[in-house]
């Protein structure tokens with residue numbers, strides 16, 4: 001009888017651990033997705049010189065304005 005109780009307890013314990021782990025994975029994956037969305041990697045910014053839209057990660061920030069290339073910074077500086 002004690003062995004049976006232990007077995008049932010072990011099964012409940014395993015199920016509980018698996019469920020808990022699954023919940024943790026779900027939580028971490030959703031937070032990871034949220035983290036992916038938060039950075040403005042895909043945000044488009046307009047070049048202050050030529051008006052071309054470039055990804056913010058690809059753009060060059062110069063004196064508070066975004067530019068698509070070094071050429072546009074030089075042209076805007078003239």
Ligand SMILES: [Zn+2]
Nearest residue numbers: 047050068072
């Ligand atoms: Zn430009």
